[in-house]
Amino acid sequence: MAESNPLPLVLLTEQFAKLPGIGMKSAQRIAYHVMEMNADEAKALADAVMNVHKTVHLCKYCQNYTDRHVCPICDDNRRDHSLVCVVQSPQDITAIERTNEYKGVYHVLHGLISPLNGISPDDLKIKELLARINAGGIDEIIMATNPTVDGDATAYYISKLLKPLGVKVTRLAFGLPIGGQLEYADEITLYKALENRNEI
Structure with missing residues (x-):
């Protein structure tokens, strides 16, 4: 100015x-x-x-933003709490919820592993995810990080941590464009990506 x-x-x-x-x-x-x-x-x-x-603070379970002790999704007994979709940001939850097809719960990482940007695994909410799994009751983790180099690296890193814990780890079957952002995807593309997820 x-x-x-x-x-x-x-x-x-x-x-x-x-x-x-x-x-x-x-x-x-x-x-x-x-x-x-x-x-x-x-x-x-x-x-x-x-x-x-x-x-507004982080939900004690999923790390999404909430003004309650527990967010409405984690507090909903109609959701499948054995199925956890791991996303990069709270905006990604909004995008997936628009499909009206996913009935599980979420875990927000609040970023992606990115050595070039100085973001290490310790900077993300990975320890909180491991604590949820160790508490029991989780059968499958869906890695729904963006289809980018950092998104793929983060999904791979977390899948390696989770395999010994006996939890099924899947990755979205991306009909999404490489380098795209979940929050900008349309509902049908996201639904198909959820439906056709693959184990990693």
Whole structure:
């Protein structure tokens, strides 16, 4: 932004530019939009951001975001708790749930193993997954990480950890494009990928 802009507006723009998919021009437009809000609207936006940080945390079982002790999916007795779908991010759960076909539960890794980006297995929620399996009652793990180099490496790494535990480990049968993102896949493609998953 030009130096003629007030410093608080410049700082706000820089914060918006840190969001994924938001470039400097979009960030500047959002910052100006915020400036055009009335005080009540601006406060509501700020309160919503702060409220998320105060009330939303990780589910003690699946590591998905929730404002409860246990998320609604883990708390649902109609779900098959012996079947766990392992995903990279909470957005992937939303994508799979749109199919209305998957009846198991989930585990969110919150990332993928990526040595180039300095992300090791210890940075992910793998220990929590192992604890769930060791507690018993899980028959199958579906690795639903994205079909990328990091996604495949993460799926392979976790499958090697789980094989000795006597749990069946499968991988989505991707009719998804290589390098694609689960959250952008359509429902039919995701359903077919779930239906035709393969053991790894």
